[in-house]
């Protein structure tokens with residue numbers, strides 16, 4: 075694939091005058107049939123670009139949308155990746171990305187405040203994620219055959235600039251996440267090693283726990299990069315190989331969680347569940363914003379669009395199936411753990427393990443440690459996989475150097491992208507203590523999830539409103555965004571008012587305005603639809 079030199083420039087520095095990549099050309103060839111409604115307004119016109127002032131050319135480049143039709147997507151699928159993942163592998167991919175340290179740690183942190191109500195926190199966060207998963211499922215079956223996930227959907231629904239910003243947010247999340255998880259994994263391995271009496275206390279800290287230099291700015295750790303190299307090699311060898319490792323590890327951790335639940339059921343004392351919400355519903359709702367982290371990961375499935383055997387059917391099943399499995403497992407674990415011990419006695423760092431050792435069930439404690447290691451390994455493995463596919467998507471679109479768009483002819487993996495993401499994570503994990511940064515992890519994911527939900531509305535809107543006229547001076551597209559921003563703001567104000575116990579009137583007003591905003595969105599869509607008929 076050849077690419078014009080301008081493709082190396084950042085998105086804001088390119089104008090419509092650049093030479094398109096071959097993929098762009100093929101996409102543009104299908105433009106007439108695929109470009110929908112408002113998209114036509116953003117399409118750069120080659121003839122007008124030459125005389126166009128620099129600034130408007132720049133804006134046009136940033137505001138163009140990617141035209142994708144089912145046919146264009148299908149045509150693009152033969153470019154190197156191979157379709158090897160069945161529905162079970164996709165569900166396990168989603169579960170592998172989701173069940174990590176969250177369930178083993180966050181449960182205790184939240185339960186200390188929300189009490190047994192942490193179960194409701196998990197159910198609430200799960201319900202919110204189901205709505206998101208439905209959005210991902212709809213888009214995954216709409217664009218079933220091209221890699222890119224949230225980035226691709228944003229590019230198709232909004233524009234290049236927004237898509238690029240979503241990509242940067244996701245990358246911040248994934249790069250820091252990979253380094254942070256690799257360091258936790260390294261610490262776990264050293265803890266396991268130190269179970270051997272002769273090894274205990276003799277492992278230098280630069281091997282696994284991290285040796286600090288320059289006042290803690292640098293923290294050297296050798297094992298984390300080694301683990302990352304091993305996982306990168308597995309990922310480079312092929313999607314079948316990496317999926318096999320993920321399937322094995324994920325099945326292991328699911329079995330462990332089920333064993334933990336069954337072992338704990340016999341230790342439950344129902345009196346520990348009363349009161350169920352000792353600090354009220356507010357603590358439960360606040361807790362649900364924290365436990366949201368434990369569900370993050372189901373979206374990984376959307377990134378295997380080009381490697382799924384039957385993407386249109388299997389991707390939605392993979393996304394929703396993995397999320398529902400997590401909801402069931404998490405709620406069961408919460409019920410059991412809060413029934414085993416009074417919530418005030420649950421540990422913050424390793425609540426599950428501590429609850430079982432308090433009951434004298436040492437073997438379950440060991441199982442939990444194995445489950446945690448398997449969990450961290452699969453979240454890391456799938457995270458690296460997703461990153462490489464995102465880089466591949468941007469490389470193909472010319473938003474990143476074309477080297478990222480290359481797929482190895484025999485291994486059928488995006489080798490350069492995969493090695494790059496492995497190297498970035500290895501350098502971060504080997505030299506810095508990124509745990510402090512890991513608190514911002516959910517930001518990238520939340521951005522991705524919010525934008526994907528907005529994509530669903532925008533795309534449905536432009537499907538049906540192609541011929542309808544806009545109100546006044548603003549375009550239909552702007553009307554939609556305006557309504558969405560109003561609804562989001564009202565949700566935010568209602569949340570803040572509830573959290574800080576402001577007058578109930580604020581919540582009611584915010585709710586009414588949000589309802590009006592949602593209805594006007596719906597009304598415009600329905601009326602546009604009947605108009606078109």
Ligand SMILES: NC(=[NH2+])NCCC[C@H](N)C(=O)O
Pocket residue numbers: 171172173174175176177247248251367368369370371453457515516519
């Ligand atoms: N993209 C991410 N931030 N992934 C982190 C996944 C965390 C995972 N749900 C856990 O509980 O450990």
